[in-house]
Amino acid sequence: MAELQFREAIREAIDEEMAREEKVFIMGEEVAEYNGAYKVTEGLLDKYGYKRVIDTPISELGFSGIGVGAAMNGLRPIVEFMTFNFAVLAADQIINHASKAGYMTGGQITMPIVFRGANASAGQLGATHSVAFDSMYAHFPGLKVIYTSEPDDAKGLLKSAIRDDNPVLFMESEQMYGMKGEVSEEEDYIIPIGKGKVKREGSDVTVVAHGKMYHVAKQAAAQLEKDGVDVEIIDPRTVKPLDLPLIVESIKKTNRCVVVDEAHPFAGFAAEIGFLIQREAFDYLDAPVQRVTLPDVNAPFAKNLLDAWLPSPKNVIDAVNQVTYRN
Amino acid sequence: MAKKKNDDINFAPRGRGTEKDGAVQKGVDLPKPTKKKHKSLGLTEDNLKAMYEQMYLQRRFEERAMQQYQKGKFGGFLHLYIGQEAVSTGTVFALNDDDDIITAYRDHGWGLCRGITANEGMAELFGKKTGCSKGKGGSMHFAKTENHFWGGYGIVGGHIPIGGGLAFANKYNQNGRISATFFGDGAVDQGALHETFNIANLWGLPAIFAVENNGYSMGTAARRHTVTEIVDRAKAYGMKSKVVNGMDVFSVYEAMKEVSEEVRENSEPYFLEIRTYRYRGHSMSDPQKYRTKEELDEYQKIDPIERLKTYLKDNKIMKDEEIQEIEDKVEQEVLDAVEFADNSDFPDESELYDDMFAEEEPYFHN
Ligand SMILES: Cc1ncc(C[n+]2csc(CCOP(=O)(O)OP(=O)(O)O)c2C)c(N)n1
Ligand SMILES: [Mg+2]
Numbered sequence: 001m002a003e004l005q006f007r008e009a010i011r012e013a014i015d016e017e018m019a020r021e022e023k024v025f026i027m028g029e030e031v032a033e034y035n036g037a038y039k040v041t042e043g044l045l046d047k048y049g050y051k052r053v054i055d056t057p058i059s060e061l062g063f064s065g066i067g068v069g070a071a072m073n074g075l076r077p078i079v080e081f082m083t084f085n086f087a088v089l090a091a092d093q094i095i096n097h098a099s100k101a102g103y104m105t106g107g108q109i110t111m112p113i114v115f116r117g118a119n120a121s122a123g124q125l126g127a128t129h130s131v132a133f134d135s136m137y138a139h140f141p142g143l144k145v146i147y148t149s150e151p152d153d154a155k156g157l158l159k160s161a162i163r164d165d166n167p168v169l170f171m172e173s174e175q176m177y178g179m180k181g182e183v184s185e186e187e188d189y190i191i192p193i194g195k196g197k198v199k200r201e202g203s204d205v206t207v208v209a210h211g212k213m214y215h216v217a218k219q220a221a222a223q224l225e226k227d228g229v230d231v232e233i234i235d236p237r238t239v240k241p242l243d244l245p246l247i248v249e250s251i252k253k254t255n256r257c258v259v260v261d262e263a264h265p266f267a268g269f270a271a272e273i274g275f276l277i278q279r280e281a282f283d284y285l286d287a288p289v290q291r292v293t294l295p296d297v298n299a300p301f302a303k304n305l306l307d308a309w310l311p312s313p314k315n316v317i318d319a320v321n322q323v324t325y326r327n
Numbered sequence: 328m329a330k331k332k333n334d335d336i337n338f339a340p341r342g343r344g345t346e347k348d349g350a351v352q353k354g355v356d357l358p359k360p361t362k363k364k365h366k367s368l369g370l371t372e373d374n375l376k377a378m379y380e381q382m383y384l385q386r387r388f389e390e391r392a393m394q395q396y397q398k399g400k401f402g403g404f405l406h407l408y409i410g411q412e413a414v415s416t417g418t419v420f421a422l423n424d425d426d427d428i429i430t431a432y433r434d435h436g437w438g439l440c441r442g443i444t445a446n447e448g449m450a451e452l453f454g455k456k457t458g459c460s461k462g463k464g465g466s467m468h469f470a471k472t473e474n475h476f477w478g479g480y481g482i483v484g485g486h487i488p489i490g491g492g493l494a495f496a497n498k499y500n501q502n503g504r505i506s507a508t509f510f511g512d513g514a515v516d517q518g519a520l521h522e523t524f525n526i527a528n529l530w531g532l533p534a535i536f537a538v539e540n541n542g543y544s545m546g547t548a549a550r551r552h553t554v555t556e557i558v559d560r561a562k563a564y565g566m567k568s569k570v571v572n573g574m575d576v577f578s579v580y581e582a583m584k585e586v587s588e589e590v591r592e593n594s595e596p597y598f599l600e601i602r603t604y605r606y607r608g609h610s611m612s613d614p615q616k617y618r619t620k621e622e623l624d625e626y627q628k629i630d631p632i633e634r635l636k637t638y639l640k641d642n643k644i645m646k647d648e649e650i651q652e653i654e655d656k657v658e659q660e661v662l663d664a665v666e667f668a669d670n671s672d673f674p675d676e677s678e679l680y681d682d683m684f685a686e687e688e689p690y691f692h693n
Contacts, residue, residue, distance in 0.1 A: 029545070030545055030546055030547065033546065033547070033551075033617070034545070034546035034547070034616075034617065037545070049337065050337030050338060050339035051336045051337045051338060054338040054339070055339070055340065055551070057513070057516035057544075057547075057552040057553060058483045058484070058513045058514065058516050058517060058544060059516045059517060060517075062516075062518065085482075086482065086483075088482075089482070089518075123402055123403060124401070124402040124403035124454065124465060125403055125467075125481075126403065126464055126468055126481060127463075127464075127468075128480075128481045129481060264692075265692055266692045295679070295691065295693075296691040296692040296693065297679055297680055297691065300462070300463050300674075300679060301403065301454050301462060301463055301464050301465030301468070302454035302455070302456075302462035302463065302465075302673050302674050303401075303402065303454050303673070304454075304673040304674070304676065305454075305462070305463075305673070305676065305678070305679050308676050308679055309679060
């Protein structure tokens with residue numbers, strides 16, 4: 001194992017896949033000369049040159065669509081967004097084109113493209129820079145969505161995403177780029193898309209949390225442990241396809257579940273998991289599934305309001321107390 | 328033609344002229360400033376004093392804001408307007424007070440110029456309830472709609488059509504007002520600009536669209552992200568256009584005065600490329616490796632505030648002591664603003680849900 005920052009793990013995945021396959025290239029704002037707005041692509045321009053590491057103008061719709069066309073025509077683009085908040089401008093290409101072209105041409109088109117970048121909030125950046133888009137994209141058929149919580153997962157899953165012959169949205173977090181973690185040094189380390197992971201074993205309650213929320217759940221679990229509550233944390237890692245069997249298996253053991261998600265509540269990831277659990281594990285539940293999400297309100301700037309807005313370990317503890325009838 | 332070798336292919340910006348791929352180079356060439364003196368521009372000596380005070384306020388406000396940021400008094404992004412003050416000031420003095428202004432996230436100067444007080448501005452940076460946007464928006468979202476300042480917006484290019492919409496409503500209401508939309512050079516590459524320009528001319532919207540070309544879009548020199556001169560964007564849409572020296576408040580004033588009259592009179596859009604320079608990094612975390620110290624020095628030598636100060640002295644409009652008086656007054660205003668912001672309360676937690684819907688008691692999904 002090697003200790004890597006999140007950004008380094010992502011970079012390794014890109015680097016290895018670019019070295020392995022000539023058709024892989026990366027483009028986005030400030031990815032080349034500036035070495036990446038968050039330094040994810042640092043050094044890649046020097047190594048691969050202007051043909052394969054490409055700075056774009058601030059034209060999200062245009063360069064995403066160029067990525068889509070290039071993918072249709074045999075290349076394997078990685079399109080970087082500074083954040084998925086700006087990918088909203090490219091939604092037409094992702095939702096109307098990348099996800100549908102193969103289907104509506106009767107399978108004549110394959111679309112091996114990765115859209116990646118930071119997702120969700122990153123401190124006091126205000127309403128337009130703070131939205132989590134993973135469950136929104138998961139809504140659309142034809143897209144795979146990954147949002148990892150630790151460098152090891154990021155490396156293995158990004159490599160899979162780049163090799164995948166479908167459009168994959170790979171989400172990161174500005175606030176986690178500097179976070180360090182042990183990353184496998186196995187040669188050609190691959191994690192299959194669609195496989196979750198039990199990140200903490202426990203017997204009292206299942207907490208499902210991915211991306212940045214995994215760390216919130218982890219803090220809550222550490223506190224709950226002092227209180228004698230044994231939390232099992234499942235990180236699905238891939239939002240879609242979802243590793244439902246892993247979640248169900250855990251619930252059969254704990255009989256209780258809390259879902260933590262950094263998106264708004266309506267029709268989000270937490271809502272979907274809640275539905276699936278009642279369908280697949282109804283007889284095993286000792287309490288209704290609870291969720292911790294953002295409120296149904298835009299991100300505020302003020303520090304105190306932002307803190308109240310974000311899901312916190314305290315929110316998770318409250319929800320765990322609710323499903324374990326400890327309050 | 329021989330097939331190009333793979334190694335020769337690259338997708339680096341071609342730029343224009345002799346520049347090599349990726350080579351950092353000067354962002355903008357300034358056109359000559361106007362030769363006119365204040366009287367022939369229709370500016371009084373009092374106007375000039377007010378202009379000086381306004382520009383100096385914008386400068387000191389941001390310098391103090393930067394200190395407070397570095398002290399950890401507030402977080403988020405902080406994009407400083409320092410160096411570009413002649414653009415906001417020249418514009419606001421030239422337009423009518425009820426003409427509608429909208430801009431991007433580099434908005435402090437615009438807000439101050441349109442009547443956001445130093446107190447309200449600093450408090451907004453601190454995320455306090457006494458801020459111009461009640462602490463909900465922060466640095467990127469200063470706004471004061473009662474003064475026809477519709478705010479700063481953080482999605483590059485997103486507000487360009489909105490500026491067209493402000494003009495649409497003005498035309499619809501036949502109220503004689505025009506709109507002026509400001510954005511950075513990076514925004515000219517967004518589809519939103521192109522769609523808006525076409526519609527604006529198609530429908531004859533009384534709208535000024537003005538790019539503040541400060542040479543860089545984050546770390547990318549203007550010439551590395553866009554082909555042709557930016558001003559030429561207008562040609563494709565049959566729009567009138569002009570290049571303006573944005574380091575000289577008189578030049579901005581002169582252009583804005585003329586253009587606003589035309590736009591108002593003929594109900595038609597106009598595109599201005601105002602060339603200027605930002606002295607600070609893109610935001611607070613920018614190491615600025617993409618430009619040279621010499622280039623920065625070159626622009627600081629023609630600083631718009633110093634330039635006006637020199638004019639005031641050379642033309643015996645103000646003596647050193649009088650200028651000092653203004654500067655002391657502004658300095659105090661800004662220091663008071665810091666204190667005001669520091670002492671103000673954060674919004675009450677219950678305010679999290681305010682300002683979302685028009686109803687008194689709206690529905691929130693839970
Ligand atoms: C749609 C979108 N893409 C990317 C960004 C990130 N971003 C913020 S400012 C900026 C550079 C814009 O430069 P410019 O338009 O020249 O304005 P300046 O900062 O120089 O005032 C970028 C890329 C964004 N906010 N919105
Ligand atoms: Mg710029």
